Each structure stands twice: as C-alpha cells, then as structure tokens.
Amino acid sequence: MTILVTGGAGFIGSNFVLDWLRGSDETVVNLDALTYAGNLRNLASLQGDARHVFVKGDICDRALVGSLLQTHQPRALLHFAAESHVDRSIHGPGDFMRTNVEGTFALLESVRPWWLALDSSAKEAFRFHHVSTDEVYGSLGMDDAAFHEAHPYQPNSPYSASKAASDHLVRAWHHTYGLPVLTTNCSNNYGPYHFPEKLIPLMIVNALAGKALPIYGDGLNVRDWLYVTDHCSAIREVLARGRVGEVYNVGGWNEKTNREIVETVCALLDELKPDPAGSYRRLITFVKDRPGHDRRYAIDARKLERELGWRPAETFETGIRKTVQWYLDHTDWVTEVQSGAYRDWVQANYGERAATA
Structure with a gap:
C-alpha cells in the first residue's frame, strides 16, 4: 500500500510524512x-x-504526476503543496495563482484518467x-460565530483567493466527474520545521537574535492556533473515515x-533562555498594518x-x-534556512514598515 503526498518537504507536509511513518509501514x-x-x-x-x-518535481508537471500514479498505484493522494504566506502573495500573487490554482487543476486532471481506469475496488477505495x-x-x-463548513467563501488576499479557487476546483471534480475527494480547512498551524516568515517562528528567531519583534497594526487580530501534529492526526482520521x-x-x-x-513567546524565552539585556518584550515593535489584514479567524470543528x-x-x-523548545534545540536548522534569499524577503516585507509606536 502506498500514498502520494504533494508538498511533503514543507512545514505541514513534512510533519505529516514524519507522523505517518511513525505509525505506519x-x-x-x-x-x-x-522551493524556498x-x-x-x-x-x-x-x-x-x-x-x-522522495521525488523532486512540480505538481504542474502532468507527465511526472501521471508516471508516479502509474508506477506506485497509490490508494490516496494528499495534496499539501501550496504557496501559503499572505505577505508573499501581496508582493507577488502570480506564484500563488500558478501553484495553488493551476497546480491543483493539473493534479486533478492527472488523477482523473488514471482513476477512471482503475478496477472497481481500487477505484472505490481511492x-x-x-x-x-x-x-x-x-x-x-x-x-461573530466561528467558521463552519457551509460558511460563505469571502477571501480577502491573493493567497486566500487562490486557495478558495483550488477548493472550488476539487469540489467541481467530485460533482462533475465523481472523483472521490475530501477537503480539510485548517486554522493557523504552528510547531517544528515552521519556516521563519510566519508569526511564531519569526518572533522566536528574531528574539534570539536581539532583533525587533514586528507586530502589525494594533496587534489585536485574532487567529485560532492548531499544533501541527494535531492537524496531522485530524487528516489521518478524515482520510480513514471521512465521507x-x-x-x-x-x-x-x-x-x-x-x-x-508574541507576549507568550517572550515569556517562554525569558524562562527558557533569559537574555542578560532584559525581557524579550523590550523588542516588541508595532508596525504599519498589511493591506487587507483580516481581523479574526475562528474555526468551528464540531463536525469533525x-x-x-x-x-x-x-x-x-x-x-x-x-x-519554543524545538527552536532552541535546533538552531542549526534555523541557521540553514535563513539564506540570503530569506533575508532579502524579510527586508522587503518589514524594512519599509516604520514603527507606529
């Protein structure tokens, strides 16, 4: 038995692969x-x-995906591959359209003829x-009440618009062609191997380097936070028993x-790796908000x-x-991912955002 995972070297994808192989052969x-x-x-x-x-390749490469399907005959495809950072989508939306929209379309169209040719039992199980x-x-x-599965789609960033489009494609390929699909919509993940452009790892890495901890606007935007291994366990359950x-x-x-x-991260670092210069809270800096910054996300997970x-x-x-402890224990990983390209990105996104307080 085999599963095919796209984007399995990224943050959530790699955690899923590691989690899967801890509990399955x-x-x-x-x-x-x-990519970066x-x-x-x-x-x-x-x-x-x-x-x-491991196969290095692009989900838009239909010949490659088709070859993998024919060779390995997976019982499931788990599609993690995505451009996922709102700020990057504001600076360069084209990459998001290609990967999230065109890439999902290419995958669906690679899978569809292969799946249709399967024998009835394999076709039903996929x-x-x-x-x-x-x-x-x-x-x-x-x-407002938290998001439920029937909540209207109202994406406000190029990133969320591209993911909304990909969701609609997956739904359409099920209803039009009968492809057996499952979709999970998750809240903000955090945990090991999180690339330090996102809020939590950026705050940890900047604090340890004595750099400013930039918070957009008034800092009162709300997110629902999900530990990445919990997300992995939810995906396993949906894959196994979801309708x-x-x-x-x-x-x-x-x-x-x-x-x-940010204040919680500072408090933990004050406890686990105190800075002789004083509390890490001294580094908190409020900066100009990003365009179209959604005020609050909240997930109603009662259906699951x-x-x-x-x-x-x-x-x-x-x-x-x-x-926080993982990042303290894996400074070599952090150093490696902070390449020149990453430093250029941080400067492009935060360098021109003047402190507001």
Whole structure:
C-alpha cells in the first residue's frame, strides 16, 4: 500500500510524512519542488528508509504526476503543496495563482484518467485529500460565530483567493466527474520545521537574535492556533473515515490575538533562555498594518468531533512550549534556512514598515 503526498518537504507536509511513518509501514511517495520553504533537512531522519520515496518535481508537471500514479498505484493522494504566506502573495500573487490554482487543476486532471481506469475496488477505495485553510472564509467580527463548513467563501488576499479557487476546483471534480475527494480547512498551524516568515517562528528567531519583534497594526487580530501534529492526526482520521465529497474544518479551539502570541513567546524565552539585556518584550515593535489584514479567524470543528471523534491533543500552552523548545534545540536548522534569499524577503516585507509606536 502506498500514498502520494504533494508538498511533503514543507512545514505541514513534512510533519505529516514524519507522523505517518511513525505509525505506519505504508510507503509515502513524496513529491516536492523544493522551493524556498521546502527543506529536505526536515526529513533527514528518514534517510535510507525504504518507506519514503522522495521525488523532486512540480505538481504542474502532468507527465511526472501521471508516471508516479502509474508506477506506485497509490490508494490516496494528499495534496499539501501550496504557496501559503499572505505577505508573499501581496508582493507577488502570480506564484500563488500558478501553484495553488493551476497546480491543483493539473493534479486533478492527472488523477482523473488514471482513476477512471482503475478496477472497481481500487477505484472505490481511492481518495484525493485536499488540504486547505480557514482563510478562504474571509474575516469575522469579534462577536461573530466561528467558521463552519457551509460558511460563505469571502477571501480577502491573493493567497486566500487562490486557495478558495483550488477548493472550488476539487469540489467541481467530485460533482462533475465523481472523483472521490475530501477537503480539510485548517486554522493557523504552528510547531517544528515552521519556516521563519510566519508569526511564531519569526518572533522566536528574531528574539534570539536581539532583533525587533514586528507586530502589525494594533496587534489585536485574532487567529485560532492548531499544533501541527494535531492537524496531522485530524487528516489521518478524515482520510480513514471521512465521507467522500465532504469538507471538514480543523481547528485548535485556541483563539489568540497576535499580541498575546508574541507576549507568550517572550515569556517562554525569558524562562527558557533569559537574555542578560532584559525581557524579550523590550523588542516588541508595532508596525504599519498589511493591506487587507483580516481581523479574526475562528474555526468551528464540531463536525469533525461529531462524525469522527477528533479533538486536538495539545492545548495552546503545551503546544507553544514544545515549539519554543524545538527552536532552541535546533538552531542549526534555523541557521540553514535563513539564506540570503530569506533575508532579502524579510527586508522587503518589514524594512519599509516604520514603527507606529
């Protein structure tokens, strides 16, 4: 038995591959283009493991994907590959349209003829699992009910618009062609191997370097936070027992403001690696907000609990402590990913944002 994973060297994808192989001998064929956020160091522990077959390639390459399907005959395809950073999508939306929209379309069209040619039992057993985001639903007011699976799509950034488009493609290929799909829309993930452009790892890395901790606007934007291994366990449950054609929201039941997140990271670093210069809170800097910044996301994950019995194992308090400790224990990984290209990106995004307070 084999599964095919796209984007399995990225943050969530690599955590999923590692988690899968900790609990299963089923082979993982891992297709990743190794763009800036894809890192084979994440998978170093699998070197020499015959259960992990890595293939460097682009999901838009239909010939390659078709060849992998024919060769490995996977029982499922789990689609993690995506451009996923809102700020990057504002600076360069084209990459997001290509990977998230064209890439998903190419995958669906590669899978469709192969799946149609399978024998009846294999055809019935196959699943195309599309991993998406809560950002497709838009922004909530502070007193609004959390996002449920039937919430209208109202994407507000090039990133969320591209993911919304990919969700609609997956839905259409199910309803038009009968492709057996599953979709999960997750809240903000955090944990090991998170590329340090996102809020939590950026704050950890900057704090340890004595750099400013930039918070957009007033810092009161709210996100629901999900520890990445909890996300992996939810995907396993949906893949195993989810109803074909259904959408499942995956959340951590942890709504926090950005300011709370940064202050929590500072407090943990003050405890675990104190700075002689004083509390890391001294580095907090409020900067000009980004365009179209959604005010609040919140996930209603009761459908997943009701139908499949899933709830997250980690609280935010346990998950964030594990995350900070991981970065303290893996400074070599951080140093490696902070390439010149990464430094140029940080300067482009934050360098011209004057402090507002």
